[in-house]
Amino acid sequence: MTPALETRGLAKQFGGLKVTRDLSLKIAQGARHALIGPNGAGKTTVINLLTGVLRPNGGRILLEGNDITDVTVHGRVLRGLSRTFQINQLYPDLTPIETIGLAVSERLGRGGDWWRVMGTRSDVNAEIAENLERFHLTDVMNEPTATLPYGKQRLLEIAVAIATKPRVLLLDEPAAGVPESERHDILAAVASLPRDVTVLLIEHDMDLVFSFADRISVLVNGAMLVEGAPDEVARDSQVKAVYLGEGADG
Numbered sequence: 001m002t003p004a005l006e007t008r009g010l011a012k013q014f015g016g017l018k019v020t021r022d023l024s025l026k027i028a029q030g031a032r033h034a035l036i037g038p039n040g041a042g043k044t045t046v047i048n049l050l051t052g053v054l055r056p057n058g059g060r061i062l063l064e065g066n067d068i069t070d071v072t073v074h075g076r077v078l079r080g081l082s083r084t085f086q087i088n089q090l091y092p093d094l095t096p097i098e099t100i101g102l103a104v105s106e107r108l109g110r111g112g113d114w115w116r117v118m119g120t121r122s123d124v125n126a127e128i129a130e131n132l133e134r135f136h137l138t139d140v141m142n143e144p145t146a147t148l149p150y151g152k153q154r155l156l157e158i159a160v161a162i163a164t165k166p167r168v169l170l171l172d173e174p175a176a177g178v179p180e181s182e183r184h185d186i187l188a189a190v191a192s193l194p195r196d197v198t199v200l201l202i203e204h205d206m207d208l209v210f211s212f213a214d215r216i217s218v219l220v221n222g223a224m225l226v227e228g229a230p231d232e233v234a235r236d237s238q239v240k241a242v243y244l245g246e247g248a249d250g
C-alpha cells in the first residue's frame, strides 16, 4: 500500500551544520508512528520540512504518493497534512466552542462569517460538539482560552488540527509542559484520535510514546538510527546506549 507520508533521502543543513541526513521514512496509512531521539537530534527540523516551513537541500517528500516537496505550507494543509504546534497559537479571547467553530468554518470556506455558520448549520454544531467531547473540552467550552488550564489549551490545539480533517496529522510534543495531573487527558485524547487519520507523533514523554505508537523511528544526529515495533526499539542496544548516555529524559 502507498505510504500515507514518505521521505526519500531528505537532507537539510544550516550553513555547514547537517541536521537532516539522507532521511528515508515511510509512515503507513492509519499508522500511529512516533519519531523520537535525544535533544538536538533534528526532530523539529523534520516536522518543519514535512509541513513546508523549511525547504530541504535534497530529497523528496510524498503525501499519499504525490510529491509535495515544492508545495506551500497552506497547500499541504489543503491536501490533508496538518500539524499541531509546540507553542500555543490559539486566540486567547475566544472560547473552545468558538475556536473549534472558527476552524470548522474555515475548512468549509466560511471563516469570514463563522459566527453565522455556527448559528445556522446543525451539522457544524454536531461536529463542534463531537470534538469538544472527544478532547474533554465540554466542561470549559464557554471559558476564554487564555483562562484554561494548560493541558486544556493543548487539547484545544489538537482539536483545531482535527477540525481541518487531516489525512495525516503531525503531533508536535502534545504533552510538553503539561503538568502531571493533566497528562492523563492528553494520553486519552491522543488514543482516541480518529483511526482513519494517520498520526506522526514527536514526543519526549516515553509513557505517551510507548502507549501510543505501533511503530517508532529513532533519530540521532539527523539520521535514522533504528526503526521498528515498540518492543524491538525498546530492546535495541544502540537505542539503549543513546538514551542511557543522556539520562532518562527524551
Ligand SMILES: Nc1ncnc2c1ncn2[C@@H]1O[C@H](COP(=O)(O)OP(=O)(O)OP(=O)(O)O)[C@@H](O)[C@H]1O
Binding pocket: 014, 017, 019, 037, 038, 039, 040, 041, 042, 043, 044, 045, 046
Ligand atoms: N534555523 C536554524 N539555524 C541553525 N541551526 C539550527 C536551526 N534550527 C535548528 N538548528 C540546529 O539543528 C539541530 C537540530 O535541531 P532540532 O530543533 O531539529 O532538534 P530536536 O531533535 O527537535 O531537538 P529538541 O528535542 O531539543 O527539540 C540543532 O543542533 C539545532 O541547533
